[in-house]
Amino acid sequence: MTLLVLLGVSRASAQSQEYTMDSMTFGMPEAEVFTEDYHGPPVVGDYFTMLPNLAPLDYEGNKHHEVRLDAMVQEIEVANGVRYRAWTFGGTVPGPTLHVREGDRITFTMKNRSDEEVVITEPGSDASPYMQQIAGNNFMDAKPGIMPMPHSMDFHAGTVAKDDKWRTIAPGETIKFDWIANYPGTYIYHCGTPSVLMHTSMGQHGVVVVSPKDGYPTDYEVDREYVVVQSEYYLKKGTGDLYQYDFEAAQSKNPSHVVFNGHQTILHDQPLEANAGERVRIHFSNNGPSGTSSFHVIGAIFDRVWIEGHPQNEMRGMQTVLLGASGSATMDLIVPEEGKYILIDHEFADAEKGATGTLKAGPRQ
């Protein structure tokens, strides 16, 4: 009895730990860790999409999102003839893209399902856009797998105590906590369980796009909006057909593949599309884990670049945007004419390992 009363008191005082400063909110309640027998969809939330798509924010002002993104193992294809058993969030590498607005509150739940086979290709009718998109376009040919390991979640977009919210949970456990998107921009999320190099190389990363509350100056002119994420794989052939993590390559920053949106050829097989004269916005993140990216679109110049996606970090007329590991930028480019444009990491050692994609432009409308 007394214990329950004590518990109740402590929750109430935790809620009142929240405070605002400069119109940002800090002081989130303590994370909850519990065991729950959950067998539902691993990705829940109306603003989760599969890369390169971005869910439109169909609401005014701020919203309280209740989302779920479970950790699980999937066997995926990352290049022609290259499959490995990946550690993922939501079933793909990178994981699903979450779109929110600056100031939104997100109540986040994650179950460590690395010891369960989770099917991601059979969404229910009320499934998130991400799950519907995967079911219709399973380009990684994802298949369930099991590899029980501890995992955690680190949202760079969240400002919280890492020993509480980003804590590691065992297979079968669930963690739940709140965070507020206090700053605009495109932020990596990734597993923070040591070795982070291993967990991120194995596939546990993705992005949250936080749109500024007052938007960017060119918003009304944007015709297309895409999300592109660069990342590295460190893989070597294993016993059998599958590839496996190459620890030595990871330690010496020598990736086997450097890719956009998780797959060596996906942005060529399924190019981004636009028409001549259109303003295309790209939210670009270099998820690493270790490399840098000199991002350029062959044939175009970035009209505007907001470093880290903040409207006040505006640069004009950039050919190449240099981003370190976990760095991002939101950039607008004007598509000059009909034809093909290549997205590329201009560090050619990376490009030749796969860091390229295609933007196909049709005639001016």
Next chain:
Amino acid sequence: MKPVTFKFLLPTLLLFFLQFASTVMAQSAGIELPAGSFHSVLPEVVGEPHRVDTFLLDETAVTNSQFRQFLMENPRWSPSEIPALYAGNRYLQHWSNDGNYGDESLADLPVTRVSWYSANAYCGWKGGRLPTLNEWEYAAQLMYFNTPQEENLFSSELIGWYSAVDAKHTKPVGSTGIENRYGVKDMFGLVMEWVEDFKPPVASDLSLDCGTVGRMQGTSSMYGYAMSVRYITRMSFKATSTTGMLGFRCAYNAPAKTESNRGQSSALMLNAPDNQPNN
């Protein structure tokens, strides 16, 4: 006594002793590992190795058929009986509910999806206990490596194993071909194993996040790095956790007659930064 009675006395007594001896041996079927020390990635005093006393350790992980025997004699530990206090509801999920693992071809697979409580109870039933974390890590590093390069290669394979194990298709005990120098098998490459104290006091202020590896020692060596993966994985468990990649083996206290072994150190520190050659 008439001389002829001796003829029958002797064999009977022999029979008695043989029976008794086999009883003693079945009670502690482990391999004796001599006292020694090793460098841990989480030392209690930085720079100092952990000392381990002589103890016995099972040659292999506990198998499905051995665990089934335990369930037959102790049905309160079977999936249908075990209370939530002792295991989550995925306990022995790959077995049928009446405590059977199915096909006899699975008899020699290491038992998995067992909680710490059930592993501890099994070892108590066998007259022993779970090995301590230090005993386990000490036994694991008692390997023969001809050169540091060989050790590095082994450790690098090991890290590959930690990130690529197929927990759906475990192999039988003994199948890895990996043995420490005393014949203890499959400390690597088969399943992770429970230890008595998987969350040691020295780790109580570690929040198992990005900073943890930085707090560990010796992770610049390949073996130390692999060791840190094991420590972190174990420390993330709860006593009721079960996974498809987590089994166990039992340890036993050395009989009192090896008192003379105490104080000996056959220090074979394979993963110290200044790598000493094996002898």
Next chain:
Amino acid sequence: MQYLKRIFLLLGLLLMPLLALSQHKMTMDDAGLDAAKTYHAESLYHMNAEWANQNGETIQLADYLGQPLVLVMFYGRCTGTCPVLIQRTWKLYSGIDVDIRDRVQVLAVSFDYKNDTPQALKEYAEHEQLDIPGWNFVTAQQSDIRELAMLLGVQYRERSDGHFEHSNLITVLDAQGKILLRSEGIKGGLSDTATTIEELFKSDLQ
């Protein structure tokens, strides 16, 4: 001669089943299963270890159904914090209302499965002047002690010299065997704990 031959053979045959029985430690009584099913999911009464106390009696946790139980882990040869911990437990016990106190029992469990035999525990209890009704100093086999520590959240480690490093904890189980309260360390007041135990009687255990 024939007669003697038969005697020896018979003896041999008789001895074999006895030895077969000693192959395994006597297993626990499984007939208690039905009772076990009725315990609360988190009740420690599910633990069916047999504890031997200083009087050579056998105790099981489930024996305390219907009354609160104070649990503390220590060992006899301890010269560190154990004496303080045991005194703390006494302070808690004697702080409970005298009308209620005789319905509260204390179980002091030793880490030292080797040295703290019932005999040694008797000497210890007498030395501490705690060989009194309501106080049981107990031992059991190694894996049972380890299991209890895990359930309570006590960390301990046996050192080479036979001593134990351990955390300090006093636990109170409620009348259903669930953990009601945990008091860590050797500092701080215990009057709140005593009050909580008394409140148990006021609400549940009329």
